[in-house]
Amino acid sequence: MKKLFCSGLFAALVSMAPAAAQAAPLYHLVQTVPLGGGIKWDYLHFDAASNRVYISHGTELTVVSAGTGGVIGHVTGLSGSHGVAIDTASGFGFADSSKTRTISVFSLKTLAVSKTIPALEDADGMVFDRPSNQVFTVGGDANALLAVDATHDTALSTIPLGGSPESQVSDQAGSIYVNINDKNELVRISTKTDAITARWPLPGCEGPVGLAIDTVNHVLFSSCANAVMAVVNGDTGAILATLPIGKGTDSADFDPARKLAFSSNRDGTLSVISEVSPTKFVTLPAVQTAPGARTLAVDETSGRIFLVTAKVVSAGPPRHPGGAPDYAFAPGSLKLLVFAPNS
Known part of the structure; x- marks a missing residue:
């Protein structure tokens, strides 16, 4: 089923024209885990x-x-x-x-x-x-x-x-x-x-933040504060693509089983980039997550994606011009969001 999901649904999304934008979401929320504690979170790591x-x-x-x-x-x-x-x-x-x-x-x-x-x-x-x-x-x-x-x-x-x-x-x-x-x-x-x-x-990339890698093909995915992802050849440094992502990126990751790169964004979106080949990359429809969910980790076996955010109590001016709002969060409201592929 996983191989069919990768080669079927994602290939169709990549090859189809405007109809792809109307496709069903690629991922859905399956679990919310209350974490409590401090709300100044940063990186996640899946082992x-x-x-x-x-x-x-x-x-x-x-x-x-x-x-x-x-x-x-x-x-x-x-x-x-x-x-x-x-x-x-x-x-x-x-x-x-x-x-x-x-x-x-x-x-x-x-x-x-x-x-x-x-x-x-x-x-x-x-x-x-x-x-x-x-x-x-x-x-x-x-x-x-x-x-x-x-x-x-x-x-x-x-x-x-x-x-x-x-x-x-x-x-x-x-x-x-x-x-x-x-x-x-x-x-x-x-x-x-x-x-x-x-x-x-990294021409066209302002303030590179998140970084992910396809270790097989030596391709790097650098998410940038100006809402683009720079795709880079890890051997030569050549820019392979510059693609749009959401606002307020703070983390990136790569799923080698499904050949997908991700950027988690403060604006409440998960940007998804398909590695069609080692030299061809396409932006897929973004996944709606939650405001502030800016860091992530990926389980390549199940395809699940883990993100963290908290309950928003207010929204201030963006940290970067044209970026996502700078949210304030309720104390003790930190939570882990688990998204699964719609296979």
Whole structure:
């Protein structure tokens, strides 16, 4: 059924003209999980090995079973939680605290913190690179990337980036890619030498934020503050496409099973980009989610998409000209939204 869904419905949507815009929604809401706690949330991480979703917010990580939607527990004692990285093989996870400039190492079994590691100023997104056994954490205000030895829980090197980094992804084959938000650039870094190997401009992309990767075809998807997604060749830096997305993007992800890239947006939409081929990309009809649902994670097996938002109490001026409103949220109203494909 999944293969039929991919090759049938999505291929039809791509090939059909205006009628595609009237097609049934690609995804539907199947579950809402109350989370409570701090409402200043950031990245989500789906771990396929444990079938868990990790949600960073406020002073904690909330861990949710992707199968049942039940809250498994919390990693506590954080301060300005933004990112999380999971090393299933070792049984440990890593969570950053931007206010204290630290990384907390915690047990995946008990969720208890066993060690803290100094991090960079404005510690933000994180990624675990399995081949090099390193955790990489961006420091937005530090204009740098920190590499941490995941075995010994020690900082290895600080990599200057020449600008303010946002999201990062690993190709799990020797390279890390990082969006440079204030320079409108994409940087490639070797995980063997922890040195920059390429720096590419992103013409037409203002303020790159979210970043996703198709590791098979080496295609990168950079979501931008001016409501476009730049599709980039990960070997050459060539721009393959620039496609419209929703307003207020803060995260991107890729579903390799269905060849779909996503941007989650503050305006309450989920933008969907179909990778028809490694050189052809088409925007599919957006999915209506909820205002403020700006970060996401994808389960490539089930195709489910996880987003976080909270109850809106007011809407202020956009953070960027022409962007989505800057919402204020009710305390304690944080919730996880689970969307499933309409297969």
